[in-house]
Amino acid sequence: MNTVTSKDGTKIAYDKEGEGPTVLLVDGALCTRSTGSKPELVKLLAAHFTVYSYDRRGRGDSEDTKPYAVEREIEDTEALIDAAGGAAYLYGHSSGAALAMETAIRLGKKVKKLAMYEAPYNDDSQAQRAWREYLKHLTELLAADRRGDAVALFMKLVETPTEQIEGMRHALIWPLLEAIAPTLAYDHAAILGEDASVPTQWAARVTIPVLVMSGGASYPFMHDTARALSQAMPHAELRVLEGQSHNVDPDVLVPALVEFFSL
Known part of the structure; x- marks a missing residue:
């Protein structure tokens, strides 16, 4: 494990593996650098690139500094890119894709290319009402320190x-999820916003090459969102990974990333 110090003094933990151009991985909600399929993703990508996998602030081995702001997370990413030599490719998954997009806009030439998988914006009015209700309830649960209920x-x-949720409450991973539950507010209230609408005007400011991906077996709105984002960006490619859900298989994802980042 390595660490960098962000602009506000927060220590950010990361792992570095492989050789070649730098790819920085930006996680979505409730993920750390060691959970889920992340180790397999790193292993496969490291055959082609130098892979930086990190714990976003408030998660895993990274510190947190209050109050939270999206700008602080972008400074975390910048510190990692600077440690990697000053420029990198970014891959973001889910809400991490939304953060990666904002990072690409704000950091300019430090981000060479951006790959996004299923940023969970949604323009459906009914979904947006449900989102606002979710944020209200989430805020109440976190204020009461009911972390398990927030998860x-x-x-x-x-x-x-x-029944799956109730089973997970008794699993070894549950305390780890409770520990990082406050970061749900970071991803959802701060990064995705009060209604999680598709930020096409913001996306239009991404001037670097972008690969926008969705899964062929995922939620239908994810493809609509991916299409809207790709159409708003001046240099974007839209790609559907057939048979994939929101939890994309690294064996399917990595060839797409290698092809895009190697062009």
């Missing part, structure tokens, strides 16, 4: 079956 609330939002 469960998010899982219900993404349609995890109730």
Whole structure:
């Protein structure tokens, strides 16, 4: 494990693996550099690139500094890019894709290319009403320090079956999820915003090459969102990974990333 110090003094933990051009991985909600399929993704990418996988602030081995601001997370990314030599490719998944997009806009030439998988914006009016209600309830639960209930609330939002949620409450990973539950507010209230609408005007400011991806077996709105983002960006390519859900298989994702970053 390595660390960098962000502009506000926060220590950010990261791992570095492989050789070649730098690819920085930006996680979505409730993820760390060691959870889910991340180790397999790093392993496959490291055969082609130098891969930086890090714990976003408030997660894993990274510190946190209050109050939270999206700008501080972008400064974290900049510190990592500077440690890597001053320029990098970015890959962001889910809300991490939204953060990566904002990072690309703000850091200019330090980000050479951007790949995004299923940034969960949604222009459907009914979904936006549900999102606002979710944010209200999330804020109340976190204010009461009911972290487990906040995690469960998010899982219900993404349609995890109730019996599966209850089973997870007794699993070894649950305390880890509770520990980083406050970061749900970072990803959702701060990064995705009060209604999670597709920020096409913001996306239009991304001038570097972008690969915008969705899964062929994922939520239908994800493809609509990916299409809207790609159409707003001046140098974007839209790609559907057939058979993939929101939890994309690294064996399918990595060839697309290698092709895009190697062009």
